[in-house]
Amino acid sequence: MRVGLIVDSACDLPYDFARKHDLFVLPVTAIIDGQTYTDKHDPVRTQEFYLSGLLDKAHEAETRAFTVEQIHDLLMEQVVTEFDVAICETVTKNRSQIFQNATEAMNSVMAHYEGARKAAGRDGKFSMRVIDSKQIFAGQGLLAAHTLRLIGQNVSKNALRQEVESFTDKIYTCVIPRDLHYIRERARRRGDKNVSALAAFLGKALNITPVIFGRGVEGKPVVKTRHFDMAVEKVMNYAAARVDAGLLTPYVSLSCGLSWTDIEDLPGLNRLRDACERHGVELLLSQMGITSAIYVGPGSICLALAAEPHAFNDFQ
Structure with missing residues (x-):
């Protein structure tokens, strides 16, 4: 059974750590001075933003969660076909629409994933859980690292969900x-x-x-x-x-x-x-x-x- 962890772009972790553990990053849309960017947590792109000064307060900037449809498509194309179990940890739902959109996308995926898995040659059922991390930034990163550690210990699916949900507090x-x-x-x-x-x-x-x-x-x-x-x-x-x-x-x-x-x-x-x-x-x-x-x-x-x-x- 292959277990995958999904986080969003508000989750701060070292790039090498995320890549080593095959962390799937759900992008967030950034809108700066009317121009749209996709934050995929790419370190080169991030450094370019810091050097450009686009993040300074002189610029109009906001973030928007990916839509339900965008998240659904990403899950169907890149998660359902790669993992048997997926845990999605989002930035606190009190500060973003990501949790709500990811939950709706998950419900749609769970009703329609069989064809995508069959086409990818993956046998068996797929299961997924969206969890409100109750965290931001480094706090999200800490929860993700702890979750990856539990996955590495081959904790059962139910025990993993319960431990992650209780650990957020x-x-x-x-x-x-x-x-x-x-x-x-x-x-x-x-x-x-x-x-x-x-x-x-x-x-x-x-x-x-x-x-x-x-x-x-x-x-x-x-x-x-x-x-x-x-x-x-x-x-x-x-x-x-x-x-x-x-x-x-x-x-x-x-x-x-x-x-x-x-x-x-x-x-x-x-x-x-x-x-x-x-x-x-x-x-x-x-x-x-x-x-x-x-x-x-x-x-x-x-x-x-x-x-x-x-x-x-x-x-x-």
Whole structure:
């Protein structure tokens, strides 16, 4: 039985890691200054976007989920014909239409897949499950890495689904937005009042760089600093200390809306690397994808790990 994992383009993971594990990426449509692009999480294309400045707040940018029909066609052509079981983990349904569209596409596929499998020479039935990751960006990446680990352990289909669905509530995420005004403007355009209100609240003080921390997308500001590097160092200290205390899966996911040169210069990154190496934890370091960068803004950082219940300040 061949089990495949599907994620969408909001899921941040290192490209080599995704390719090694045959991860199927469901594209997202990006619309920038009226021009349409397809975000397939290609690293070369992503780097071109960063260098071009198209992700900066001076440009009109938004993302749109693939339609039900587009997702249906991709599943029929590239998933049904390759896998016997498919798990699709989407960005939190509170922030995107992807979960709903993928679910409708799945229902259609399940009613019509036999012909496609027969033509591809695959025997047996096909099954699929769409799961709301309740995560964004690096949090999605962490859930995907944990899922792939379970698949590698040959966990049964039902046990895999149950473990993945319960594990989403154990993921803690730190987000450092580089530009609060960017977040507020993007939130206003997509009608996301929660994010807009948060940015407005934080933006009352000038030059504030917050650390937003919590489980999944239910984050709240736990630190407010005057400098981006100070916020980054606090997050790196937290992550390194949490790794020392123990994790529920041997991964830390870190995605950065920066050039690779700037990523390597992040304060505290080597301390986190050392902690991961001591404990056999894999640091999944990636450049934030186009979809993620449009949402939270270039220059931002997202870190995720899974652990027992705790507070950010417990590990400072």
